[in-house]
Amino acid sequence: MSQLNATITAIQKQDSLHIVTFNAQGFELHMMSLELGSNVIVGANVLLGVKASSVAIAKEFSGQLSYSNQLDLEIQNIDKGTLLCSLQLKSNGLELESIITKASKERMSLQVKGKVTALIKSSDLYIVEIL
Amino acid sequence: MIKINIHKALHGVNGEMSLDVNLNIKKGEFVALTGASGSGKTTLLRILAGLEEIEGKIELNTSHKHAIGFMHQNEALFPNMTVLQNLLFIAKDKELAIHLLTLTNLLKLQERYPNTLSGGQKQRVSLCRVMMQRPEILLLDEPLSALDAKMRTKLQIDILKLHKEFKTTTIMVSHDPSEIYKLSTRTLTLENGKIIKDGNTKEVLLKTQGSQKFSFEGELLELKEVDVVVIAIVAIGQQIVEIVLSKEEAKNLKVGTNVTLSTKSFSPSVH
Secondary structure, X not given: OEEEEEEEEEEEEEOOEEEEEEEEOOEEEEEEEOOOOOOOOOOOXXXXXXXXXXXXXXXXXXXXOOOOEEXXXXXXXXXXXXXXXXXXXXXXXXXXXXXXXHHHHHHOOXXXXXXXXXXXXXXXXXXXXEO | OEEEEXXXXXXXXXXXXXXXXXXXXXXXXXXXXXXXXXXXXXHHHHHHOOOOOOEEEXXXXXXXXXXXXXXXXXXXXXXXXXXXHHHHHXXXXXXXXXXXXXXXXXXXXXXXXXXXXXXXXXXXXXXXXXXXXXXXXXEEEOOOOOOOHXXXXXXXXXXXXXXXXXXXXXXXXXXXXXXXXHHOOEEEEEXXXXXXXXXXXXXXXXXXXOOEOEEEEEXXXXXXXXXXXXXXXXXEOOEEEEEEEEHHHHOOOOOOOEEEEEEOOOOOOOO
């Protein structure tokens, strides 16, 4: 799980369903959620979480994607396994881990210092705690 | 409205403790009372039923002297009377008795004697019998705990039907979250004689971890490093589950400790 410090900038609501917008080190992020706690309000500082296996990677991508969260980051480190690999991604003090298959890493020729876009569905992003 | 402000010294299994309860219950509310055994739940019900001496005050604002119906876990029917006679013994109101037996689909059993009924049927007849006194306040002390799952569901439906039809204020002791969710709108949690939680049933029951609403407590049984990930094996109740973690996530976990597993409500599928 990667953790990101963020501030809530907007909350949209439809019955018990919510879309919460955050600012995390200049990146705009969106989270889909059911009921929100009473302390989840615009202006609140939160710790966001996302599972490393829920973070997809795009490189030199052009076109449209439905992912609400698209973060341009740099690969800091690659931990290579037999089938999988873990990428440590960073930009502006924001750190994120992505676990993808090794085959994808090879196919995309991902290298340390390479620029990529991390993709997170808004339904995969969650609040770990209110700070 | 029931107003309760009471104090009673108890000699519980964990030594001396005092039951201190100060709360208001609205007319027509369905309140679940939960908490560990020995926390004072049954005593509180007995106090409301007027069966225990107390310091303090209870205001029931009821209009008749048999306003309180009390049903225990194992209610005994009169063995020498039929189902219908058992009901009529409480109040000579055949119309009401037939109405109750019809509501609970027990009408065909009206001429049967208790020893020919199953445990669940006896409990359902007992519930009808309690309703014969047209209670304004219905106290249920784990009325379903001795029943199998199918019979539980039937009796839960009966309880809800009667609660609505007779507009009783109902207070039920229960340990079963699904039952509490289905029946009650408000849940009180007792611990060592004090109410430690009082709120909307869904809010009290829903375990959350931040904004993650799919949350369980479990025991971490094993951590296995596979490739660049770690597989955690966790026991939740009778169930064993596997979770894939990154090495970073697994770093501070210790086998044998209790952990909370959580994910977003969007992830699980239902079959």
